[in-house]
Amino acid sequence: MTVLRWGILGAANFARAHMAPAIHAAKGAELVALATSHPDKAAGFQAFAPGIKLHESYDALLADPEIDAVYIPLPNHLHVAWSIKALEAGKHVLCEKPMTLQAEEFDQLIAARDASGKLAAEAFMIVHHPQFSRARELVQGGAIGNLVHVDATFSYFNDDSDNIRNQAGTGGGGLPDIGVYTFGAARFVTGAEPTQIPYAKLRYENDVDVFAQIAADFPTFSYSAIVSMRMHPRQQVTFHGDKGVLRLTCPFNANVQDIAQLTLENDGQTMISERWPAENHYVLQVENFCKSAQEGAAYPCPLEFSRGTQKMMDMVFAAGAKTNQD
Structure with a gap:
């Protein structure tokens, strides 16, 4: 299995404490980029990923051809829009829960996923x-x-x-x-x-x-x-x-x-x-995501499941x- 190269939209505390280390530790994954307009917030990520590339905007990260997948830990009301933007940019998407604030919004995400041919999922790590x-x-x-x-x-x-x-x-x-x-x-x-x-x-x-x-x-x-x-x-x-x-x-x-x-x-x-x-269910989540994105393996928590929740x-x-x- 080749390595899936990851970028993160935003230097959220949760991303720094849990998901970024999980991406860094997971087999088949490599943390390569972070988008933040506050370079001081990058220090916590650089502590375990010293070579991480910094982008000043989310759009710049999505335009980076060296990134295969993005993790989105943004505030809840931004999840749908940035997930769709990432899919349209040709990236796989793992977005924090709740991925939407209404069930019907999942229909937009499912359509964007299917049109892109990429994997998109809610970060429902417990499963x-x-x-x-x-x-x-x-x-x-x-x-x-x-x-x-x-x-x-x-x-x-x-x-x-x-x-x-x-x-x-x-x-x-x-x-x-x-x-x-x-x-x-x-x-x-x-x-x-x-x-x-x-x-x-x-x-x-x-x-x-x-x-x-x-x-x-x-x-x-x-x-x-x-x-x-x-x-x-x-x-x-x-x-x-x-x-x-x-x-x-x-x-x-x-x-x-x-x-x-x-x-x-x-x-x-x-x-x-x-x-x-x-x-560590965060590491297991990233590894399952990478395997599904690269090999087409069944994913434990597809968008259809998250829509039901x-x-x-x-x-x-x-x-x-x-x-x-x-």
Whole structure:
């Protein structure tokens, strides 16, 4: 496999701390360029990639013929436009989540992807971690019997008004930031889609959602979730069947907040515990992306999957608006 040469649009803190090192470390990838109008922000990237090329604008990076793929960590409201620009420039695109703010916007991205012949994907890194492929195998393989209920929680505390997550104009809010994980995790593991959202209680501050309590119906099981950026950090996903319970204790920030661990308890009190202390889902995401872009291998999280998660998000916001009216 030849090396896929990467550029990054913007010197975001998350890119510097997680994705840029992952691109640098991944097999089949090479981090070659960064676009930023603030050269001082490049220092953190140059610390591990001293030869990285700097571009003063995003357009200049997209025009660079030595770049094959771009990673886009820009504020949420810019994702669609710059993803399409990158595809039209002939680059593969890996864009941070949420890639869109409405499900129908994915139709533009899918059309641009198909027209370009390039790979485009949302950076939904958790599905690249082995704990999720293992959970899907166990749940769909009947290890917990018939699935009855899924419960998910993801929370952290951030009330910094200067942070883009707390700004409506940049597509901020707890659900766009981390709700995609609680929704996407259930969809990926079960392979099912929600039929309705009978209850969604949303609390807003400065026009962004900061707390959400959600109940959803899937064809054969129920679902509940808490998503908040005004609570102490916590994350978990539980799949509860009629013959057992499967838990992921650190599903979203694996090996950052805690060790990635899956536990399975079934009839007869048989307990299985599996841990992945060394896996980095950011590196695995880049490696899978490179393999798909260069060899045509199936990608775990195509745009069609991400569209389904955003559709569920849209359903939650609509249900929340109705609940607040009632």
